[in-house]
Amino acid sequence: MEHQSTSGSAWTRTKVSTRQGWTRTRSFAARRARSGAARVRSSLVPAAITALCAVLAYVFAELVLGHEGPLFAATAALIALGFNRDPKVRKVIEVAVGCTLGILIGDLMQAVLGQGYWQAVLVVFTSILVARFIDSGATFTLQMSLQSVLVVLLPAAEGGPFTRSQDAIVGGLIALLVTLLSPRNLQKDAATGLRDLYATLTTSLRDCSEALRSHESRTAWMGLVACRNTQPALDDLRKDVRNAQEVATFSPIKRRSKAGLAETAHTVEKSDLAVRSMRVVARRVISVIDSGTLGEDGTTQLADWFDEAADAVGILGRSLGEPSAAGRHKSLSVARDALGGAAARLDPAELGAGTLHSEALVMLLRPMMVDLIEATGASHDDAVGYLPRL
Structure with a gap:
Protein backbone atom coordinates (compact mmCIF):
# COMPACT_ATOMS: atom_id res chain seq x y z
CA MET A 1 0.00 0.00 0.00
CA GLU A 2 2.80 2.36 0.88
CA HIS A 3 4.53 1.58 -2.43
CA GLN A 4 1.32 2.27 -4.37
CA SER A 5 0.79 5.55 -2.50
CA THR A 6 4.36 6.65 -3.28
CA SER A 7 3.95 5.73 -6.96
CA GLY A 8 0.64 7.60 -7.16
CA SER A 9 2.18 10.69 -5.57
CA ALA A 10 5.11 10.60 -8.00
CA TRP A 11 2.71 10.23 -10.94
CA THR A 12 0.69 13.22 -9.69
CA ARG A 13 3.81 15.35 -9.33
CA THR A 14 4.89 14.36 -12.84
CA LYS A 15 1.51 15.37 -14.27
CA VAL A 16 1.58 18.69 -12.42
CA SER A 17 5.15 19.36 -13.58
CA THR A 18 4.23 18.50 -17.17
CA ARG A 19 1.17 20.74 -17.02
CA GLN A 20 3.23 23.61 -15.62
CA GLY A 21 5.84 23.05 -18.33
CA TRP A 22 3.22 23.25 -21.07
CA THR A 23 1.75 26.38 -19.46
CA ARG A 24 5.16 28.08 -19.42
CA THR A 25 5.80 27.00 -23.01
CA ARG A 26 2.47 28.40 -24.18
CA SER A 27 3.07 31.61 -22.26
CA PHE A 28 6.55 31.95 -23.78
CA ALA A 29 5.21 31.26 -27.28
CA ALA A 30 2.42 33.81 -26.79
CA ARG A 31 4.89 36.47 -25.64
CA ARG A 32 7.17 35.79 -28.59
CA ALA A 33 4.21 35.93 -30.98
CA ARG A 34 3.06 39.26 -29.54
CA SER A 35 6.54 40.78 -29.67
CA GLY A 36 7.03 39.42 -33.19
CA ALA A 37 3.73 40.90 -34.33
CA ALA A 38 4.69 44.24 -32.78
CA ARG A 39 8.01 44.19 -34.64
CA VAL A 40 6.23 43.39 -37.90
CA ARG A 41 3.80 46.28 -37.44
CA SER A 42 6.61 48.73 -36.68
CA SER A 43 8.63 47.44 -39.66
CA LEU A 44 5.97 47.82 -42.35
CA VAL A 45 7.06 51.27 -43.51
CA PRO A 46 10.85 50.66 -43.26
CA ALA A 47 10.43 47.34 -45.11
CA ALA A 48 8.46 49.02 -47.90
CA ILE A 49 11.05 51.82 -48.22
CA THR A 50 13.95 49.35 -48.25
CA ALA A 51 12.32 47.14 -50.90
CA LEU A 52 11.48 50.16 -53.06
CA CYS A 53 15.02 51.51 -52.74
CA ALA A 54 16.65 48.23 -53.83
CA VAL A 55 14.37 47.68 -56.83
CA LEU A 56 14.59 51.34 -57.86
CA ALA A 57 18.40 51.17 -57.91
CA TYR A 58 18.29 47.98 -60.01
CA VAL A 59 15.77 49.44 -62.47
CA PHE A 60 17.71 52.70 -62.84
CA ALA A 61 21.00 50.92 -63.56
CA GLU A 62 19.32 48.54 -65.99
CA LEU A 63 17.04 50.91 -67.91
CA VAL A 64 18.88 54.22 -67.70
CA LEU A 65 22.50 53.07 -67.72
CA GLY A 66 21.83 49.99 -69.83
CA HIS A 67 23.68 47.57 -67.52
CA GLU A 68 22.94 43.87 -67.73
CA GLY A 69 21.76 42.37 -64.41
CA PRO A 70 22.99 45.21 -62.11
CA LEU A 71 22.77 43.25 -58.88
CA PHE A 72 25.42 45.40 -57.24
CA ALA A 73 23.14 48.42 -57.54
CA ALA A 74 20.44 46.66 -55.52
CA THR A 75 22.86 45.20 -52.96
CA ALA A 76 24.67 48.52 -52.47
CA ALA A 77 21.32 50.26 -51.90
CA LEU A 78 20.22 47.61 -49.40
CA ILE A 79 23.48 47.66 -47.47
CA ALA A 80 23.72 51.45 -47.44
CA LEU A 81 20.13 51.97 -46.33
CA GLY A 82 20.23 49.14 -43.82
CA PHE A 83 17.14 48.40 -41.76
CA ASN A 84 17.07 51.08 -39.12
CA ARG A 85 14.04 52.78 -37.63
CA ASP A 86 15.65 56.11 -38.43
CA PRO A 87 18.68 55.82 -40.77
CA LYS A 88 21.53 58.23 -40.12
CA VAL A 89 22.67 60.27 -43.11
CA ARG A 90 26.33 59.92 -42.20
CA LYS A 91 25.96 56.17 -41.75
CA VAL A 92 24.27 55.80 -45.14
CA ILE A 93 27.06 57.81 -46.79
CA GLU A 94 29.75 55.85 -44.96
CA VAL A 95 28.38 52.46 -45.95
CA ALA A 96 27.68 53.58 -49.53
CA VAL A 97 31.26 54.82 -49.91
CA GLY A 98 32.56 51.57 -48.40
CA CYS A 99 30.58 49.47 -50.88
CA THR A 100 31.67 51.61 -53.82
CA LEU A 101 35.35 51.60 -52.85
CA GLY A 102 35.32 47.85 -52.30
CA ILE A 103 33.84 47.24 -55.73
CA LEU A 104 36.21 49.76 -57.32
CA ILE A 105 39.26 48.07 -55.77
CA GLY A 106 38.01 44.70 -56.97
CA ASP A 107 37.45 46.04 -60.49
CA LEU A 108 40.87 47.67 -60.64
CA MET A 109 42.78 44.66 -59.35
CA GLN A 110 40.78 42.29 -61.52
CA ALA A 111 41.62 44.38 -64.60
CA VAL A 112 45.34 44.25 -63.72
CA LEU A 113 45.77 40.78 -62.18
CA GLY A 114 42.94 38.80 -63.72
CA GLN A 115 40.50 36.54 -61.89
CA GLY A 116 41.35 33.66 -59.58
CA TYR A 117 41.72 32.48 -56.01
CA TRP A 118 45.04 34.07 -55.21
CA GLN A 119 43.81 37.31 -56.76
CA ALA A 120 40.78 37.15 -54.47
CA VAL A 121 43.03 36.80 -51.41
CA LEU A 122 45.11 39.78 -52.50
CA VAL A 123 42.00 41.86 -53.25
CA VAL A 124 40.45 41.23 -49.82
CA PHE A 125 43.79 41.89 -48.10
CA THR A 126 44.22 45.17 -49.94
CA SER A 127 40.59 46.22 -49.31
CA ILE A 128 40.94 45.63 -45.57
CA LEU A 129 44.12 47.70 -45.37
CA VAL A 130 42.61 50.55 -47.40
CA ALA A 131 39.47 50.48 -45.26
CA ARG A 132 41.49 50.60 -42.03
CA PHE A 133 43.46 53.52 -43.42
CA ILE A 134 40.29 55.48 -44.29
CA ASP A 135 38.09 54.66 -41.29
CA SER A 136 38.37 52.81 -37.97
CA GLY A 137 34.82 51.43 -38.10
CA ALA A 138 34.38 47.68 -38.40
CA THR A 139 31.28 48.10 -40.59
CA PHE A 140 33.18 50.14 -43.15
CA THR A 141 35.95 47.51 -43.34
CA LEU A 142 33.43 44.68 -43.65
CA GLN A 143 31.55 46.34 -46.51
CA MET A 144 34.68 47.11 -48.50
CA SER A 145 36.13 43.62 -48.18
CA LEU A 146 32.80 41.90 -48.86
CA GLN A 147 32.10 43.84 -52.04
CA SER A 148 35.65 43.46 -53.36
CA VAL A 149 35.70 39.68 -52.92
CA LEU A 150 32.34 39.36 -54.66
CA VAL A 151 33.65 41.36 -57.60
CA VAL A 152 36.76 39.26 -58.05
CA LEU A 153 35.04 35.88 -57.61
CA LEU A 154 31.90 36.48 -59.67
CA PRO A 155 32.02 36.40 -63.49
CA ALA A 156 33.18 39.64 -65.11
CA ALA A 157 30.48 42.16 -65.99
CA GLU A 158 29.48 42.34 -69.64
CA GLY A 159 29.50 46.12 -69.75
CA GLY A 160 33.17 46.57 -68.92
CA PRO A 161 35.49 46.42 -65.90
CA PHE A 162 33.93 49.36 -64.04
CA THR A 163 30.25 48.63 -64.66
CA ARG A 164 29.75 47.27 -61.17
CA SER A 165 31.40 50.33 -59.64
CA GLN A 166 28.85 52.50 -61.41
CA ASP A 167 26.07 50.24 -60.11
CA ALA A 168 27.34 50.66 -56.55
CA ILE A 169 27.37 54.44 -56.94
CA VAL A 170 23.78 54.33 -58.20
CA GLY A 171 22.68 52.17 -55.26
CA GLY A 172 24.39 54.40 -52.69
CA LEU A 173 22.99 57.61 -54.17
CA ILE A 174 19.46 56.24 -54.29
CA ALA A 175 19.74 55.04 -50.67
CA LEU A 176 20.88 58.53 -49.66
CA LEU A 177 18.09 60.14 -51.68
CA VAL A 178 15.45 57.91 -50.09
CA THR A 179 16.83 58.71 -46.62
CA LEU A 180 16.65 62.44 -47.23
CA LEU A 181 13.25 62.46 -48.91
CA SER A 182 11.40 59.87 -46.85
CA PRO A 183 8.11 61.36 -45.61
CA ARG A 184 8.90 61.01 -41.92
CA ASN A 185 7.72 63.25 -39.11
CA LEU A 186 11.06 63.98 -37.49
CA GLN A 187 9.57 65.32 -34.24
Whole structure:
Protein backbone atom coordinates (compact mmCIF):
# COMPACT_ATOMS: atom_id res chain seq x y z
CA MET A 1 0.00 0.00 0.00
CA GLU A 2 2.80 2.36 0.88
CA HIS A 3 4.53 1.58 -2.43
CA GLN A 4 1.32 2.27 -4.37
CA SER A 5 0.79 5.55 -2.50
CA THR A 6 4.36 6.65 -3.28
CA SER A 7 3.95 5.73 -6.96
CA GLY A 8 0.64 7.60 -7.16
CA SER A 9 2.18 10.69 -5.57
CA ALA A 10 5.11 10.60 -8.00
CA TRP A 11 2.71 10.23 -10.94
CA THR A 12 0.69 13.22 -9.69
CA ARG A 13 3.81 15.35 -9.33
CA THR A 14 4.89 14.36 -12.84
CA LYS A 15 1.51 15.37 -14.27
CA VAL A 16 1.58 18.69 -12.42
CA SER A 17 5.15 19.36 -13.58
CA THR A 18 4.23 18.50 -17.17
CA ARG A 19 1.17 20.74 -17.02
CA GLN A 20 3.23 23.61 -15.62
CA GLY A 21 5.84 23.05 -18.33
CA TRP A 22 3.22 23.25 -21.07
CA THR A 23 1.75 26.38 -19.46
CA ARG A 24 5.16 28.08 -19.42
CA THR A 25 5.80 27.00 -23.01
CA ARG A 26 2.47 28.40 -24.18
CA SER A 27 3.07 31.61 -22.26
CA PHE A 28 6.55 31.95 -23.78
CA ALA A 29 5.21 31.26 -27.28
CA ALA A 30 2.42 33.81 -26.79
CA ARG A 31 4.89 36.47 -25.64
CA ARG A 32 7.17 35.79 -28.59
CA ALA A 33 4.21 35.93 -30.98
CA ARG A 34 3.06 39.26 -29.54
CA SER A 35 6.54 40.78 -29.67
CA GLY A 36 7.03 39.42 -33.19
CA ALA A 37 3.73 40.90 -34.33
CA ALA A 38 4.69 44.24 -32.78
CA ARG A 39 8.01 44.19 -34.64
CA VAL A 40 6.23 43.39 -37.90
CA ARG A 41 3.80 46.28 -37.44
CA SER A 42 6.61 48.73 -36.68
CA SER A 43 8.63 47.44 -39.66
CA LEU A 44 5.97 47.82 -42.35
CA VAL A 45 7.06 51.27 -43.51
CA PRO A 46 10.85 50.66 -43.26
CA ALA A 47 10.43 47.34 -45.11
CA ALA A 48 8.46 49.02 -47.90
CA ILE A 49 11.05 51.82 -48.22
CA THR A 50 13.95 49.35 -48.25
CA ALA A 51 12.32 47.14 -50.90
CA LEU A 52 11.48 50.16 -53.06
CA CYS A 53 15.02 51.51 -52.74
CA ALA A 54 16.65 48.23 -53.83
CA VAL A 55 14.37 47.68 -56.83
CA LEU A 56 14.59 51.34 -57.86
CA ALA A 57 18.40 51.17 -57.91
CA TYR A 58 18.29 47.98 -60.01
CA VAL A 59 15.77 49.44 -62.47
CA PHE A 60 17.71 52.70 -62.84
CA ALA A 61 21.00 50.92 -63.56
CA GLU A 62 19.32 48.54 -65.99
CA LEU A 63 17.04 50.91 -67.91
CA VAL A 64 18.88 54.22 -67.70
CA LEU A 65 22.50 53.07 -67.72
CA GLY A 66 21.83 49.99 -69.83
CA HIS A 67 23.68 47.57 -67.52
CA GLU A 68 22.94 43.87 -67.73
CA GLY A 69 21.76 42.37 -64.41
CA PRO A 70 22.99 45.21 -62.11
CA LEU A 71 22.77 43.25 -58.88
CA PHE A 72 25.42 45.40 -57.24
CA ALA A 73 23.14 48.42 -57.54
CA ALA A 74 20.44 46.66 -55.52
CA THR A 75 22.86 45.20 -52.96
CA ALA A 76 24.67 48.52 -52.47
CA ALA A 77 21.32 50.26 -51.90
CA LEU A 78 20.22 47.61 -49.40
CA ILE A 79 23.48 47.66 -47.47
CA ALA A 80 23.72 51.45 -47.44
CA LEU A 81 20.13 51.97 -46.33
CA GLY A 82 20.23 49.14 -43.82
CA PHE A 83 17.14 48.40 -41.76
CA ASN A 84 17.07 51.08 -39.12
CA ARG A 85 14.04 52.78 -37.63
CA ASP A 86 15.65 56.11 -38.43
CA PRO A 87 18.68 55.82 -40.77
CA LYS A 88 21.53 58.23 -40.12
CA VAL A 89 22.67 60.27 -43.11
CA ARG A 90 26.33 59.92 -42.20
CA LYS A 91 25.96 56.17 -41.75
CA VAL A 92 24.27 55.80 -45.14
CA ILE A 93 27.06 57.81 -46.79
CA GLU A 94 29.75 55.85 -44.96
CA VAL A 95 28.38 52.46 -45.95
CA ALA A 96 27.68 53.58 -49.53
CA VAL A 97 31.26 54.82 -49.91
CA GLY A 98 32.56 51.57 -48.40
CA CYS A 99 30.58 49.47 -50.88
CA THR A 100 31.67 51.61 -53.82
CA LEU A 101 35.35 51.60 -52.85
CA GLY A 102 35.32 47.85 -52.30
CA ILE A 103 33.84 47.24 -55.73
CA LEU A 104 36.21 49.76 -57.32
CA ILE A 105 39.26 48.07 -55.77
CA GLY A 106 38.01 44.70 -56.97
CA ASP A 107 37.45 46.04 -60.49
CA LEU A 108 40.87 47.67 -60.64
CA MET A 109 42.78 44.66 -59.35
CA GLN A 110 40.78 42.29 -61.52
CA ALA A 111 41.62 44.38 -64.60
CA VAL A 112 45.34 44.25 -63.72
CA LEU A 113 45.77 40.78 -62.18
CA GLY A 114 42.94 38.80 -63.72
CA GLN A 115 40.50 36.54 -61.89
CA GLY A 116 41.35 33.66 -59.58
CA TYR A 117 41.72 32.48 -56.01
CA TRP A 118 45.04 34.07 -55.21
CA GLN A 119 43.81 37.31 -56.76
CA ALA A 120 40.78 37.15 -54.47
CA VAL A 121 43.03 36.80 -51.41
CA LEU A 122 45.11 39.78 -52.50
CA VAL A 123 42.00 41.86 -53.25
CA VAL A 124 40.45 41.23 -49.82
CA PHE A 125 43.79 41.89 -48.10
CA THR A 126 44.22 45.17 -49.94
CA SER A 127 40.59 46.22 -49.31
CA ILE A 128 40.94 45.63 -45.57
CA LEU A 129 44.12 47.70 -45.37
CA VAL A 130 42.61 50.55 -47.40
CA ALA A 131 39.47 50.48 -45.26
CA ARG A 132 41.49 50.60 -42.03
CA PHE A 133 43.46 53.52 -43.42
CA ILE A 134 40.29 55.48 -44.29
CA ASP A 135 38.09 54.66 -41.29
CA SER A 136 38.37 52.81 -37.97
CA GLY A 137 34.82 51.43 -38.10
CA ALA A 138 34.38 47.68 -38.40
CA THR A 139 31.28 48.10 -40.59
CA PHE A 140 33.18 50.14 -43.15
CA THR A 141 35.95 47.51 -43.34
CA LEU A 142 33.43 44.68 -43.65
CA GLN A 143 31.55 46.34 -46.51
CA MET A 144 34.68 47.11 -48.50
CA SER A 145 36.13 43.62 -48.18
CA LEU A 146 32.80 41.90 -48.86
CA GLN A 147 32.10 43.84 -52.04
CA SER A 148 35.65 43.46 -53.36
CA VAL A 149 35.70 39.68 -52.92
CA LEU A 150 32.34 39.36 -54.66
CA VAL A 151 33.65 41.36 -57.60
CA VAL A 152 36.76 39.26 -58.05
CA LEU A 153 35.04 35.88 -57.61
CA LEU A 154 31.90 36.48 -59.67
CA PRO A 155 32.02 36.40 -63.49
CA ALA A 156 33.18 39.64 -65.11
CA ALA A 157 30.48 42.16 -65.99
CA GLU A 158 29.48 42.34 -69.64
CA GLY A 159 29.50 46.12 -69.75
CA GLY A 160 33.17 46.57 -68.92
CA PRO A 161 35.49 46.42 -65.90
CA PHE A 162 33.93 49.36 -64.04
CA THR A 163 30.25 48.63 -64.66
CA ARG A 164 29.75 47.27 -61.17
CA SER A 165 31.40 50.33 -59.64
CA GLN A 166 28.85 52.50 -61.41
CA ASP A 167 26.07 50.24 -60.11
CA ALA A 168 27.34 50.66 -56.55
CA ILE A 169 27.37 54.44 -56.94
CA VAL A 170 23.78 54.33 -58.20
CA GLY A 171 22.68 52.17 -55.26
CA GLY A 172 24.39 54.40 -52.69
CA LEU A 173 22.99 57.61 -54.17
CA ILE A 174 19.46 56.24 -54.29
CA ALA A 175 19.74 55.04 -50.67
CA LEU A 176 20.88 58.53 -49.66
CA LEU A 177 18.09 60.14 -51.68
CA VAL A 178 15.45 57.91 -50.09
CA THR A 179 16.83 58.71 -46.62
CA LEU A 180 16.65 62.44 -47.23
CA LEU A 181 13.25 62.46 -48.91
CA SER A 182 11.40 59.87 -46.85
CA PRO A 183 8.11 61.36 -45.61
CA ARG A 184 8.90 61.01 -41.92
CA ASN A 185 7.72 63.25 -39.11
CA LEU A 186 11.06 63.98 -37.49
CA GLN A 187 9.57 65.32 -34.24
CA LYS A 188 6.88 62.70 -33.68
CA ASP A 189 9.09 60.03 -32.07
CA ALA A 190 10.83 62.61 -29.88
CA ALA A 191 7.50 64.01 -28.70
CA THR A 192 6.25 60.50 -27.90
CA GLY A 193 9.42 59.70 -25.96
CA LEU A 194 9.18 62.92 -23.97
CA ARG A 195 5.53 62.31 -23.09
CA ASP A 196 6.45 58.85 -21.79
CA LEU A 197 9.31 60.37 -19.81
CA TYR A 198 7.08 62.99 -18.20
CA ALA A 199 4.47 60.33 -17.43
CA THR A 200 7.15 58.45 -15.47
CA LEU A 201 8.28 61.64 -13.75
CA THR A 202 4.68 62.45 -12.80
CA THR A 203 4.27 58.97 -11.33
CA SER A 204 7.50 59.34 -9.34
CA LEU A 205 6.34 62.67 -7.90
CA ARG A 206 3.04 61.10 -6.89
CA ASP A 207 4.93 58.19 -5.30
CA CYS A 208 6.92 60.64 -3.20
CA SER A 209 3.71 62.38 -2.14
CA GLU A 210 2.09 59.09 -1.16
CA ALA A 211 5.25 57.98 0.65
CA LEU A 212 5.22 61.16 2.76
CA ARG A 213 1.51 60.85 3.58
CA SER A 214 1.74 57.18 4.54
CA HIS A 215 5.23 57.44 6.11
CA GLU A 216 6.18 54.45 3.92
CA SER A 217 9.57 54.86 2.26
CA ARG A 218 9.07 51.82 0.00
CA THR A 219 6.63 53.84 -2.10
CA ALA A 220 9.34 56.43 -2.73
CA TRP A 221 11.67 53.57 -3.66
CA MET A 222 9.21 52.66 -6.42
CA GLY A 223 9.48 56.19 -7.80
CA LEU A 224 13.27 56.04 -7.59
CA VAL A 225 13.42 52.76 -9.51
CA ALA A 226 11.06 54.12 -12.17
CA CYS A 227 13.33 57.14 -12.69
CA ARG A 228 16.41 54.97 -12.90
CA ASN A 229 14.78 52.86 -15.59
CA THR A 230 14.31 55.89 -17.84
CA GLN A 231 18.01 56.25 -18.67
CA PRO A 232 18.05 53.85 -21.68
CA ALA A 233 14.97 55.59 -23.11
CA LEU A 234 16.64 58.98 -22.59
CA ASP A 235 19.79 57.81 -24.38
CA ASP A 236 17.70 56.55 -27.32
CA LEU A 237 15.72 59.78 -27.34
CA ARG A 238 18.88 61.84 -27.53
CA LYS A 239 20.14 59.73 -30.45
CA ASP A 240 16.80 60.05 -32.26
CA VAL A 241 16.90 63.82 -31.97
CA ARG A 242 20.50 63.97 -33.26
CA ASN A 243 19.59 61.76 -36.22
CA ALA A 244 16.55 63.90 -36.97
CA GLN A 245 18.64 67.07 -36.84
CA GLU A 246 21.12 65.48 -39.23
CA VAL A 247 18.38 64.63 -41.72
CA ALA A 248 16.90 68.13 -41.40
CA THR A 249 20.31 69.65 -42.13
CA PHE A 250 20.78 67.81 -45.43
CA SER A 251 17.22 67.24 -46.62
CA PRO A 252 15.72 70.07 -48.71
CA ILE A 253 12.18 69.20 -47.61
CA LYS A 254 12.94 68.89 -43.90
CA ARG A 255 14.85 72.11 -43.29
CA ARG A 256 11.78 73.81 -41.87
CA SER A 257 11.98 71.31 -39.00
CA LYS A 258 15.40 72.51 -37.84
CA ALA A 259 14.11 75.18 -35.46
CA GLY A 260 11.57 72.83 -33.88
CA LEU A 261 14.18 70.09 -33.54
CA ALA A 262 16.57 72.52 -31.84
CA GLU A 263 13.85 73.26 -29.29
CA THR A 264 13.21 69.53 -28.85
CA ALA A 265 16.92 68.86 -28.31
CA HIS A 266 16.98 71.58 -25.63
CA THR A 267 13.90 70.05 -23.99
CA VAL A 268 15.50 66.59 -23.98
CA GLU A 269 18.68 67.87 -22.33
CA LYS A 270 16.80 69.76 -19.62
CA SER A 271 14.43 66.84 -19.06
CA ASP A 272 17.40 64.52 -18.61
CA LEU A 273 18.81 66.84 -15.94
CA ALA A 274 15.41 67.03 -14.23
CA VAL A 275 15.07 63.24 -14.11
CA ARG A 276 18.57 62.91 -12.68
CA SER A 277 17.62 65.44 -10.00
CA MET A 278 14.43 63.52 -9.30
CA ARG A 279 16.48 60.43 -8.48
CA VAL A 280 18.38 62.41 -5.86
CA VAL A 281 15.12 63.86 -4.55
CA ALA A 282 13.53 60.42 -4.22
CA ARG A 283 16.53 59.18 -2.23
CA ARG A 284 16.26 62.21 0.04
CA VAL A 285 12.53 61.58 0.58
CA ILE A 286 13.40 58.03 1.63
CA SER A 287 16.00 59.39 4.06
CA VAL A 288 13.59 61.95 5.51
CA ILE A 289 10.88 59.32 6.06
CA ASP A 290 13.24 56.75 7.57
CA SER A 291 14.85 59.29 9.89
CA GLY A 292 11.50 60.67 11.06
CA THR A 293 12.88 64.22 11.12
CA LEU A 294 9.85 65.89 9.51
CA GLY A 295 6.85 66.93 11.55
CA GLU A 296 3.25 66.21 10.63
CA ASP A 297 2.59 69.72 9.34
CA GLY A 298 5.74 69.71 7.20
CA THR A 299 4.92 66.24 5.89
CA THR A 300 1.48 67.36 4.74
CA GLN A 301 2.77 70.51 3.08
CA LEU A 302 5.56 68.69 1.24
CA ALA A 303 3.16 65.96 0.12
CA ASP A 304 0.80 68.64 -1.22
CA TRP A 305 3.72 70.26 -3.03
CA PHE A 306 4.68 66.97 -4.73
CA ASP A 307 1.09 66.59 -5.94
CA GLU A 308 1.12 70.13 -7.29
CA ALA A 309 4.41 69.50 -9.09
CA ALA A 310 3.05 66.24 -10.52
CA ASP A 311 0.04 68.12 -11.93
CA ALA A 312 2.36 70.68 -13.54
CA VAL A 313 4.59 68.02 -15.09
CA GLY A 314 1.48 66.31 -16.41
CA ILE A 315 0.51 69.53 -18.19
CA LEU A 316 4.03 69.72 -19.64
CA GLY A 317 3.74 66.18 -21.00
CA ARG A 318 0.35 66.83 -22.58
CA SER A 319 1.57 70.05 -24.21
CA LEU A 320 3.97 68.06 -26.39
CA GLY A 321 1.07 66.30 -28.05
CA GLU A 322 -0.15 69.52 -29.68
CA PRO A 323 0.07 69.05 -33.47
CA SER A 324 0.69 72.71 -34.36
CA ALA A 325 3.61 74.84 -33.26
CA ALA A 326 1.31 77.65 -32.11
CA GLY A 327 -0.80 75.30 -30.00
CA ARG A 328 2.31 73.66 -28.56
CA HIS A 329 3.83 77.00 -27.55
CA LYS A 330 0.57 78.07 -25.92
CA SER A 331 0.35 74.81 -23.97
CA LEU A 332 4.00 75.11 -22.95
CA SER A 333 3.24 78.58 -21.61
CA VAL A 334 0.48 77.11 -19.44
CA ALA A 335 2.86 74.39 -18.25
CA ARG A 336 5.50 77.02 -17.49
CA ASP A 337 3.08 78.96 -15.31
CA ALA A 338 2.06 75.78 -13.46
CA LEU A 339 5.67 74.76 -12.89
CA GLY A 340 6.56 78.31 -11.86
CA GLY A 341 3.74 78.31 -9.33
CA ALA A 342 5.13 75.17 -7.74
CA ALA A 343 8.68 76.54 -7.85
CA ALA A 344 7.57 79.76 -6.13
CA ARG A 345 6.67 77.74 -3.01
CA LEU A 346 10.12 76.18 -2.60
CA ASP A 347 11.02 77.95 0.59
CA PRO A 348 11.91 75.61 3.48
CA ALA A 349 10.13 77.82 5.99
CA GLU A 350 6.94 77.98 3.93
CA LEU A 351 6.86 74.18 3.47
CA GLY A 352 7.45 73.48 7.16
CA ALA A 353 10.95 72.09 6.64
CA GLY A 354 12.51 72.89 9.99
CA THR A 355 15.22 70.23 10.19
CA LEU A 356 18.48 69.82 8.28
CA HIS A 357 17.19 66.77 6.34
CA SER A 358 13.94 68.41 5.30
CA GLU A 359 15.65 71.68 4.35
CA ALA A 360 18.07 69.71 2.17
CA LEU A 361 15.08 68.07 0.46
CA VAL A 362 13.54 71.44 -0.42
CA MET A 363 16.87 72.76 -1.67
CA LEU A 364 17.26 69.72 -3.94
CA LEU A 365 13.86 70.43 -5.48
CA ARG A 366 14.88 73.91 -6.64
CA PRO A 367 17.35 72.93 -9.44
CA MET A 368 14.95 70.23 -10.62
CA MET A 369 12.18 72.79 -11.08
CA VAL A 370 14.54 75.20 -12.85
CA ASP A 371 15.40 72.45 -15.37
CA LEU A 372 11.73 71.64 -15.92
CA ILE A 373 10.83 75.31 -16.46
CA GLU A 374 13.72 75.62 -18.93
CA ALA A 375 12.35 72.54 -20.70
CA THR A 376 9.28 74.62 -21.59
CA GLY A 377 11.49 77.05 -23.51
CA ALA A 378 12.17 79.60 -20.76
CA SER A 379 15.64 81.06 -20.34
CA HIS A 380 17.74 80.13 -17.32
CA ASP A 381 17.35 83.59 -15.76
CA ASP A 382 13.58 83.51 -16.20
CA ALA A 383 13.41 80.00 -14.70
CA VAL A 384 15.47 81.00 -11.68
CA GLY A 385 13.27 84.06 -11.27
CA TYR A 386 10.33 81.85 -10.24
CA LEU A 387 12.21 80.65 -7.14
CA PRO A 388 11.69 82.54 -3.87
CA ARG A 389 14.67 84.34 -2.40
CA LEU A 390 16.19 82.68 0.64
